[in-house]
Amino acid sequence: MSRSSTTPVELVLNNRFLSYLIWQSIPSSLISLFFISLLPNSSLFSFPLLLLPFHTLFSATLSLLSSPHPLRPLSPLQLSSTLLRFLFLPSPTPHSPHFRARLRLSLTFLLFVTASSASAFASTVSLCGVGPTAHGVWLIGRVGFRGFLIGTLFGLHYVFKRRWVLAFPIIQRPPFFSFKMGIPSAARRAFKLSIVASLFSGVFLEVLPHPFNHSIASTGFFKEQIVFSVATFAIFFSWELTHHLHWVLHTKRSIFAPPKGSAAAETNPSEHLLSALEESNPTSLLRYLAYLDLCMVCENNVDTWRRAGFFEETGETYKRVISVCLKPLEHLAMKLSEGLGNSVDKPTQLSNQLSSPSDARPDLKFVEELYNFQLYAWCSRTVGSLTACSRKEDKFGVAQLSGSNAAVVSTLISCLLAVENFMGKKTSLQSPNQLLGPAGIKWATMNSGRVDVATGKRRSGPVNSKAYAIADVLKTSIYQIVTVFHDEMLAGAKASLLEKDWVTSGKPLFGTREMLIQKLRLFLDFRAT
Incomplete structure (x- = not known):
């Protein structure tokens, strides 16, 4: 409509x-x-x-x-x-x-x-x-x-x-x-x-x-x-x-945009969409329709004039679009982090090893976050497509100058780490003498027998199928960015500037900054599975 x-x-x-x-x-x-x-x-x-x-x-x-x-x-x-x-x-x-x-x-x-x-x-x-x-x-x-x-x-x-x-x-x-x-x-x-x-x-x-x-x-x-x-x-x-x-x-798509050729379309074509995304109720159908419209604009080449409006000179529109898409992903990462604990914390690792298999199951109030799959998929696909498009369509460099590229990659990887931790895929940051290849990180399930049993329980049921689906969407979005910026990232890695351009300096939502950098290197080597 x-x-x-x-x-x-x-x-x-x-x-x-x-x-x-x-x-x-x-x-x-x-x-x-x-x-x-x-x-x-x-x-x-x-x-x-x-x-x-x-x-x-x-x-x-x-x-x-x-x-x-x-x-x-x-x-x-x-x-x-x-x-x-x-x-x-x-x-x-x-x-x-x-x-x-x-x-x-x-x-x-x-x-x-x-x-x-x-x-x-x-x-x-x-x-x-x-x-x-x-x-x-x-x-x-x-x-x-x-x-x-x-x-x-x-x-x-x-x-x-x-x-x-x-x-x-x-x-x-x-x-x-x-x-x-x-x-x-x-x-x-x-x-x-x-x-x-x-x-x-x-x-x-x-x-x-x-x-x-x-x-x-x-x-x-x-x-x-x-x-x-x-x-x-x-x-x-x-x-x-x-x-x-x-x-x-x-569930039919609604186009949140002024008519093409009107004065509003020439001056501010994104105001209708941003108004629906920022001012509507977070659980309302209106906001979901706005996210769907935004995702289709960023992924398809039908409304390129609307996507061009995101890259206006001041960069405020681009930052607002990225912000409304990263908030649901940040919420998911924080909720899963609260429910399962950060896997890099030593006390948490010790408690996970000493706990019984039945204790490894997360609380229901954290599990229910995974049922909101379609919103997380739209947000991940939107920021991945928009970041990839910015390489050719961002004439003013607002994506890089505003720090949105680093925020997008850091949030996607942090959310992926949290979802993988929920599925039982433990993260082990290796010492320099134990680095496995150029990525320098080992991703494997814990060797403890009791943890394996808990992981098997998590892998059964519809909830964990949602977790696998969210992880696949997150990986696809990260690979979409890495594929487009592969040459720039390789050059930055050789000059030790990869983490400066693509990872935020603050504490991530899940894990540590070193884990995010090494996970990004896995994607850069096309070895993240």
Whole structure:
């Protein structure tokens, strides 16, 4: 979605939400009308009265729940104790912003599960119909309760499978094409979920004592199961398409730039983008869209006029761009350093050797940082591409004169060291008599048997797969810089100026300055793996 120079950046999300609410009504209406005409006891009058408003409620709560930031919610015990303190204590203790964000997410989970249960209740009653049984009792209680169960089951499955986290596609395609390609997978998922939900609700309903029981061998019982299964598939298929449409519309690239050829494009083409990056909420979708737009500008040759605006003469724009990209990487390095300890500290090394394998597992609050992979990947790719482009496009030398080159390389290597330490790849800085080749550094796993066992535990599971992915992106970005500046770096290494031009003089975020220099030499020799 393109932005004009007079449109504030906050309208980007509002426009997407409104377009999502409009477009989601089309496939859901078509599916509902088709199955209303197919099922025997359903009525067309139930569509505007029950189906449409409750499905809109489900769609709105789904959009409220979705977020690109994979924040960890509160546990049920924490949520219960917080709500009890809020209700019975006159002045509850104030919590940190991070805790309040987790609390809002947990309450949003409850709201979404409630909305899905209510929507499924109304939808099943509308689709299955409410005809009298042999005893003269209306089926609204039996069918509606089964709908409530399948709605609750879908809501819990959606929450615990973390489907609410927006994952941006690697390749940006037109929205209609992306939506069309997701219809078969949505139908398959809806079919699988409908089978499980129908069996679960049917068994659960037969176990509970209530006045709506049928005889297992009766014809009406089997007819009810078939009708309910078809209605469940219709509901889940409509919800899956709504989820897919929300993903397509909200992960589409937004261009944070004034129109090309306007006065703003000539004077300050980066202000819209920097405003979204610096002033928006760090966990909001708006900031993620801004990072995506920045990454595509730096990596591609489509908007070269926007990238040229980063290298303006004063260098302030370039420093602001580099700063907003390095902050998330610095945050990741510091969090992992706090969780696992700096591997070069002797007390930490000794404690790691004496600890048991189970103690080597990091705390969950540090592990959750790795789930924000797409933000770290964008930041790493952006600074790597922008630094590599500066060799030919930086006419005023602002990248080198401002010290941004050294800051970028130091941050990338420090973050890589922290991630590798998390994966169990220990760093051993060798003495001059034990140097292995020109790089002078040995990267290996500790020889202790107990540490090897801990490392094996870390390498299993989805968390460590995220760590491997982040490490690969960081290595690619460093190699991208080293490949472009290889001749300059070799000349600087021979003149003993490599560390002066490419490594900051202060204490790094992780490790020591000597480790950063020797790791950079490994990349310079193309031996960093």
